[in-house]
Amino acid sequence: MQQANYPQTFIAGKALNKSKSLKKSVAVRKSFSQIKFEKIFKSTLVLIALSVVIIVLAIFLTLVVQSLPSIKALGWKFLGGKTWDPVSNVFGAYPFLIGTLITSFLALIISVPFSFAIAIFLGEYYPKGWLSELLKNVIELIAAIPSVIYGFWGVFVLVPIVRDLETKLGILPYGIGIFTASLILAVMIVPYAASLGREVVRMVPSALKEGAYSLGATRFEVIKNVVIPYAKSGLFAGILLSLGRALGETMAVTMVIGNSPIIPTSIFSPGHTMASVIANEFTEAADSIYLSSLIEMGLLLFVVTVIINVIGKRIIKRFTNE
Amino acid sequence: MKLFKNIKVAATFFLAASLLGSITTQAQGDDNTILGAGSTFVYPLFSKLFSVYHQKTKLQVNYQSIGSGGGILQLTNKTVDFGDSDAPLTDDQSKKMGADVLHIPMCAGAVSITYNLPGVNASLNFTPAVLANIFLGKIKTWNDASIVALNKGIKIPAFPIIIAHRTDGSGTTNIFTHYLSAVSPEWSSKVGSGGAVNWPAGLGGKGSEGVAGLIKQTPGTIGYVELAYAVQNKMPQAKIQNAKGQFVAPSVASTIAASNTKLPADSKAFIVNSATANAYPIAGFTWALIYKEQNYSNRSGARAQKLLQLLWWNIHEGQQYCQGLTYAPLSPSATKTAEAILKSATFNGKPILK
Numbered sequence: 001m002q003q004a005n006y007p008q009t010f011i012a013g014k015a016l017n018k019s020k021s022l023k024k025s026v027a028v029r030k031s032f033s034q035i036k037f038e039k040i041f042k043s044t045l046v047l048i049a050l051s052v053v054i055i056v057l058a059i060f061l062t063l064v065v066q067s068l069p070s071i072k073a074l075g076w077k078f079l080g081g082k083t084w085d086p087v088s089n090v091f092g093a094y095p096f097l098i099g100t101l102i103t104s105f106l107a108l109i110i111s112v113p114f115s116f117a118i119a120i121f122l123g124e125y126y127p128k129g130w131l132s133e134l135l136k137n138v139i140e141l142i143a144a145i146p147s148v149i150y151g152f153w154g155v156f157v158l159v160p161i162v163r164d165l166e167t168k169l170g171i172l173p174y175g176i177g178i179f180t181a182s183l184i185l186a187v188m189i190v191p192y193a194a195s196l197g198r199e200v201v202r203m204v205p206s207a208l209k210e211g212a213y214s215l216g217a218t219r220f221e222v223i224k225n226v227v228i229p230y231a232k233s234g235l236f237a238g239i240l241l242s243l244g245r246a247l248g249e250t251m252a253v254t255m256v257i258g259n260s261p262i263i264p265t266s267i268f269s270p271g272h273t274m275a276s277v278i279a280n281e282f283t284e285a286a287d288s289i290y291l292s293s294l295i296e297m298g299l300l301l302f303v304v305t306v307i308i309n310v311i312g313k314r315i316i317k318r319f320t321n322e
Numbered sequence: 323m324k325l326f327k328n329i330k331v332a333a334t335f336f337l338a339a340s341l342l343g344s345i346t347t348q349a350q351g352d353d354n355t356i357l358g359a360g361s362t363f364v365y366p367l368f369s370k371l372f373s374v375y376h377q378k379t380k381l382q383v384n385y386q387s388i389g390s391g392g393g394i395l396q397l398t399n400k401t402v403d404f405g406d407s408d409a410p411l412t413d414d415q416s417k418k419m420g421a422d423v424l425h426i427p428m429c430a431g432a433v434s435i436t437y438n439l440p441g442v443n444a445s446l447n448f449t450p451a452v453l454a455n456i457f458l459g460k461i462k463t464w465n466d467a468s469i470v471a472l473n474k475g476i477k478i479p480a481f482p483i484i485i486a487h488r489t490d491g492s493g494t495t496n497i498f499t500h501y502l503s504a505v506s507p508e509w510s511s512k513v514g515s516g517g518a519v520n521w522p523a524g525l526g527g528k529g530s531e532g533v534a535g536l537i538k539q540t541p542g543t544i545g546y547v548e549l550a551y552a553v554q555n556k557m558p559q560a561k562i563q564n565a566k567g568q569f570v571a572p573s574v575a576s577t578i579a580a581s582n583t584k585l586p587a588d589s590k591a592f593i594v595n596s597a598t599a600n601a602y603p604i605a606g607f608t609w610a611l612i613y614k615e616q617n618y619s620n621r622s623g624a625r626a627q628k629l630l631q632l633l634w635w636n637i638h639e640g641q642q643y644c645q646g647l648t649y650a651p652l653s654p655s656a657t658k659t660a661e662a663i664l665k666s667a668t669f670n671g672k673p674i675l676k
Contacts, residue, residue, distance in 0.1 A: 085520035086491070087513065096508025155535055163540070172482060174525060175540060241518035270525055276489075280528055283362075283389030284491020284517040287414055290390075 003149060060302065061214025067296035073289050076170050078296060083260040086281070091293035093300055095261040099271035100301070102244035103178055103265065107185035111242060114186075115193035116235065122194075123201025124227060134199070143191040151255035154184045159256060162268075173273035178264050178271045181257040192245055193238035201227055213282045240312040247305055250275040274301045343538040353625045356557070358385040360393020363548060364428060364608040367649050368406070371640045383626055390493050390517065396543040397423070397611055400619050403629050405611040408493020409500075409517065410590035422614035424667060426633055426660050427589050427607045429641070430574040432651040433498050434552040434562040435604070437544040438537045439464060441479055442558075445571060447472045449563045450595070450603070454506035456483060456544060458513075459523030464542060482662030486545030489526025491517035498546050499608035501594040505603075519560040546604075550648040562604060565597040577600035577650035583660045587611060589612065605650070610636070616669045626669045634664055 070078065074091060081092020118139060156174075162183075163175030175239040204227050228235070239290045250273075258270025259280065274297050285291040346355055358368075365387035372383035385406075388396075393405035398418050398605035427555075435448065452468050455461045464481050474646045488495045499515035509577060513519050525573040527533040530551045537543045537557065549572045552559050561569040579595050580601035597602045610633055637660045652660060663676050 083520060086518045087520065088518045090641065096421075126622055155539070172484075173540075174484065176525060176536075254489070255532070259528070260521070260524065272526075280490040280526070282517050283491075284391035286417070287412070290397075 031140070032222065032318035034302070036319060045118065045188045057095065060174075060175035060299075063295060063302060065301040066261075067292050067299050070289055070296045072138075074293070078293065082263060086285070086287070086290050089287070089289050090291070093274070093297055095263055096272050096274045096277050097300065097304070098263060099178070099257070099261075100247060100273040100275070100304070102267075102271070103181045103257070103273060104243060105184060106178070106182035107189060107246045107269065108239065108243055110182060110186035111190045112193065112239060115190045115197060115238065115242070118194040119197025119201050119238070120223060120227070123198045123204075123231075124223060127202055136195075139191045139194050142187065147188065147249060147252040148255075150184050150188055150252040152178060154252060154256040158183060164269060171266075174258060174268070174270060176256045176258045177268050178272060179267045181253045181271070181273075182267070184252050184256055185249055188249065189245050190251065192241040196238035196241060197235050198229070200231040200238075203234075204230045206319060234308070236316055236319060238311070240309065240316070243312075247308070248275055248301070250279045252280060274298075274304075332362040339559070341505045347364060347438050350463050351621055353628070354380070355382040355384055356404070356625075356629055358393075358404045358406065358610075359388055359402045360385075360611070361390045361408050361493050361608050362387040363390075363431060363498050364406055364649075365407050366550065366642060369430060370634055370643050372646060374634060374643070375635060375640070379594070381540060385622050386606070389491065390417060391491060394611065397613075402632070403512075403612070403621075404624070406608060407611055408466035408606060408608045409496045411476065411608065411611070413656055416557060417612075424612050424614050425589050425609040426637065426662050427585070427652060428636055429644050429652060429655055430556070430577055430605055430607050430611050431497075431648075432549040432577040432580075432602050432605045433501075434496055434544050434549050434557070434572045435544065435556075435562065436537055436552050436557040437475025437560065438539075438541055439479065439558075440541050444473075444476050445558060446476065446560045447563070447569045448560050450501075451502055453562065454502050454509050455652055456507075457485060457487075457521075457523070458623075459649065475516045481542035484536075485521070486533050486540075486543050487521050487524050488518075488529070488533055488546075490528050490532075493606070493608065494515065494530070494546065494548055494576075495519065496595065497592075498604060500592050500606070501604045504592070504595045509516065552649055556580065557632075562602065564603040564655060566599055566603050566614070568600065569601045570600060572602045572604070574645050574648055574650050576600055577605045580605040580654060581650055582606065582653035585656055587662070588657070588661065589659050589663060607656075612667065614667055615671070616667060616674060623674075626667075626674055629672045630664060630667055634661075637661070637664075 019301065020168060035143045070091065078093055081090065082094050083090050083092050084095065086092075089093050111205055116320055118135070122135060123133055124255055143221070158180055161176040162180045163173045166173040166175065166190060208224055208226050208230065212226045217225065253273055254276035257273065261271040261277070262270070264271045278294050285294055304322075365385070366384050376382060390407035390409065392405055394411065394544070396402045397405035400583040408427070411423060416423065418547065435453065437446065437619070446469075448495060449472060452461065452472065455468070461483060463480060463482055465478050468476055494516045499513065499519050503510040503515040504512070513522060525536055527545075530547045533545045533547055534551065534555055534557065537545045545556070552572070555664070559572055559573045559637045562568050579598050579672070580603065582598060582617055583593060583596065587590050589609070593605055593607065596605070612629065612633070616629070637652060637657055644651040665673060667674050
């Protein structure tokens with residue numbers, strides 16, 4: 001496929017070689033240098049594309065090699081263990097795994113109604129106009145704000161509000177915990193699903209929609225029966241993007257989650273996540289098993305992300321095949 | 323075929339790149355720049371000291387405050403000239419160093435117990451047992467009989483106690499947990515001591531500012547931060563009963579009193595729960611770490627000389643800058659011990675300082 005262009009150029013070159021005029025030989029040289037350039041350009045592209053694959057593989061290999069001491073020392077106990085005790089070298093990732101999954105999925109549940117509403121509103125109701133532009137830019141801005149700022153906002157605004165709520169509910173008023181972390185995360189991940197959703201909603205062919213209208217469907221019926229079924233794989237891909245962001249978010253979460261490696265008893269209890277524990281404890285982890293366990297935590301986070309992505313891709317594929 | 327060739331090209335490229343990378347990390351910079359890494363606890367003092375020293379001698383010191391653990395790791399990998407740690411090396415760490423490492427005390431610091439109790443501005447009194455029981459999660463409310471008995475005349479409200487601790491590994495935690503282990507057998511057996519421990523109760527904040535944030539915001543919270551941090555942020559600080567039975571508030575003077583003890587020859591000692599009069603019990607040293615034999619990785623004799631002179635200056639002239647930054651300068655006996663340790667450093671087996 002890619003070589004289809006070469007024969008033509010060569011034939012042209014041969015034809016030109018027959019005539020001896022200076023002008024034409026310049027042209028020949030030029031066309032050869034063009035061929036050379038094409039080759040260099042192509043191999044540069046391949047090199048850059050491959051380098052991404054190699055970097056991902058290298059990261060994975062580094063994580064595996066560096067976590068070998070902890071894998072050897074702790075084995076499967078690392079996955080199922082519930083204590084994280086750097087003093088006696090007992091490391092269990094279970095509370096962190098649970099914390100990461102609960103905060104991410106809770107955030108997703110909170111954010112999906114918002115991101116879908118925005119996607120449908122901007123894609124279907126107001127695709128053009130100043131209001132739509134304003135909304136679109138503001139939502140993109142949400143994604144551009146550094147996460148530490150969300151953390152600050154969480155600590156100074158959201159935490160006191162949640163604390164008041166907890167006092168009213170009669171729970172120990174920490175203010176920080178899994179619920180607060182999920183709320184912050186929900187705000188942070190809205191733009192990912194919303195932007196992608198808006199694009200796919202706009203791509204629904206107007207012929208389909210007009211057909212439905214002509215059959216007497218109301219706007220809501222068109223959205224429900226035409227737009228959403230047509231756009232669902234795109235909408236789901238947006239959710240997947242959001243989830244990926246939520247799983248790896250570190251700074252904002254660590255500022256409001258309470259950083260206690262316990263199995264959470266309610267959504268208001270403090271918790272801990274994999275990304276937070278790595279960020280928090282890496283600097284002072286001088287013992288070899290300790291350091292290696294933190295790297296194994298990174299490996300676990302890597303694997304969890306890959307698994308969720310693979311499952312997500314499967315689901316998207318099934319949507320598209322239908 | 324074509325793809326295979328491209329992969330080969332890419333592989334060569336990466337091999338070359340990684341080789342280049344490994345060469346650059348081996349380089350140690352020029353001899354007029356000394357590299358250090360480690361404790362964040364001592365960083366404010368070090369940045370002051372090194373900037374003064376630079377003005378005097380034109381020697382650049384590049385100190386990265388990446389945490390004690392990171393400093394130890396970088397010294398093990400020989401990428402820095404000195405590390406700095408808030409705890410002496412453990413056996414495991416010494417073994418990995420592969421050579422003798424000297425601990426030179428730089429200064430001492432105190433850890434303050436601070437709290438947010440609405441309506442209480444006075445400095446509360448704590449005994450070691452009460453403090454340990456609070457952090458073990460056994461005393462759950464502020465108006466517990468044991469706390470009230472220690473603070474007669476102060477009206478203590480009935481708030482639940484929320485504990486705030488450091489979630490990141492830190493020298494501050496190390497000193498505090500060493501103290502709790504020293505005064506409470508239960509803490510020692512259940513939790514132990516270290517830069518990061520398995521806390522029986524409470525919330526974790528990232529960094530001193532994280533803990534301070536938790537305390538300031540949440541009524542009923544108790545936690546610990548470095549003395550300097552508590553002073554700068556005007557946080558209430560508790561008086562702790564020392565081994566002599568006195569209730570002592572954290573200050574530079576009471577930290578000096580705690581550090582004014584006879585140190586072992588290698589200076590590796592914790593000074594928590596001091597029995598000296600007027601000593602604040604939760605205090606500790608921070609140590610600069612260097613290899614005893616300075617001729618390694620093609621380092622020059624001049625470089626070793628400059629490093630030793632810098633550390634010598636730190637424990638003498640440099641000490642005058644401690645008080646202003648709420649660190650405790652070394653006591654005369656600690657300075658003597660540090661001098662002897664510095665003099666034991668060698669280059670090719672010959673002592674560097676005379």
